[in-house]
Amino acid sequence: MRVQERIIEGLLWLSAVITILITAAIIWVLLSQSISFFSEVSIMDFLTDDEWTPLFAQKHFGILPLVTGTLLTTAIAIAVALPVGLTIAVYLNEYAPGRFKKTVKPLLEILATIPTVVYGFFALTVVTPFLQTIIPNLAGFNSLSAGIVMGIMIIPMISSLSEDAISAVPRSLREAAYGMGSTRLQTAFGVMVPAASSGIVVSVILAISRAVGETMIVAIAAGQQPRLTLNPLVPIETITTYIVQVSLGDVPHGSLEYKTIFAAGITLFIFTFALNNLSFWVKKKYQEKYD
């Protein structure tokens, strides 16, 4: 009996430890291929060259265009999702009747369950043509509509995490604000939002991380033209789109072109890893303590 218990516990332990192996494997795969990439391309070129043309005859390996493309779509997404998401969180917490909140919240969460390839289709076939009627010189592929649609996808993430943070603020603070004669708006933005700020910041950081790593929306709607620009109206390429682009082609294994996707991948990994740890740190450090 005891032996059997031991074996079972060992198996359970093994299953848990596999998660560490996964992380180790991710890092090993990305590092080993990137190291071999950086033995052929100088890391200075990689970080400072302003052209990314690994698939052309005239090869340049500057990651900057891909990074700006990624940051541009991310910035647009957050510009959409943060104000809307935060307003929803505040509205549902401070204004909306309980039953309304109960019906609307799950409906909003449907937005987060739609596969991203579907969002990409939406951006390309609905949002871009619509925007083109307002902005005539908008290209068929652009970071604007990809970013907006990504923002819509991220709204429930920000609204629901921020809402959790706001509703964790003790009632006594709200009542104190009302007791001083504040309106709901003053209570919300003068007391509740500041008190919940760490939780809100965490939700935004996680949303940024999600947007940076998002693939199918940008792969479908943002284009495949790496260029160093902050103009949201022209085609760009993100890190994730580049990886998809190369994966769809037939680049021979072991070639320099093949290794570029790992160099791009490790850049992406570092970004998201840093963001996720930042959110973890903020959560730990600024966890609200009320008595």
Added chain:
Amino acid sequence: MTNADKNRLKDKAFQVFGVFCTFIGLVVLAIFLVDIIIEGVSRIDWDFLTNLPSRRASRAGILTAWAGTLWILLLTSIIAFPLGIAAGVYLEEYSKKTKLANFLEVNIANLAGVPSIIYGLLGMEIFGRVLGLGGSLLSGALTLSLLILPIIIVTTREALKAVPRSIRDASYALGASKWQTTWFQVLPASFGGILTGIILALSRAVGEAAPLIVIGALAYVPFVPTSPTDEFTVLPIQIFNWTSRPQADFLVNAAAAIIILLLITFILNGIAVYLRNKWQSKVKW
């Protein structure tokens, strides 16, 4: 107008804005669904579901894509569930507050934040090259299993946490061992919560395209896969492929395939919500 009046006005204005923002998401969702249905629903018929892919949009069907999706779901379930549940049980019931346990926890949180396309790179190298599985169903299922593992572990732990201490104590008092307590009492008591998490994880897996594209799943597979080592395609990849073609006819096909994909996703999510509600109302400790 006094200051108080102004403040009251601002308050009202924000209320209107709040309603507006709350509905904006829902309105966009509605526009989107209606647009997709108008565009795609006429294309859905028996032939569309049972035809092989084709160069001609009007003849192309999604048989291989949904067969591949079902295969992937089945294989991913077989691989990911035991592993995820076992890891969750270990972390919640067995592990003590050690450095390793702490590290495991941080690590799982981090894994949950790794972009899915990075899992694709991992799968391509480890399963595709090192294990020699190439772009097969098995390779894809293993990759997706790793991707959804953190979700399963986290929800399993939540479900186990909800089981009250007294159930375990009662079991121990009758002389049951740790594993007997876990297997006969704690797991059945938390089964609803675990199942909910598992279905949510599956609905995530069913919509993933990026990691499968990276491991080399093909858009054009002219046969229905019959074994786990066969090459495959899935609905999201088929949709992506049709979306990136210039001919408008293929966009109609993409819309039709999206309706099928959304149906699968919504059904899975619906089951999860149903289970959660049922379990919450049934279990009262």
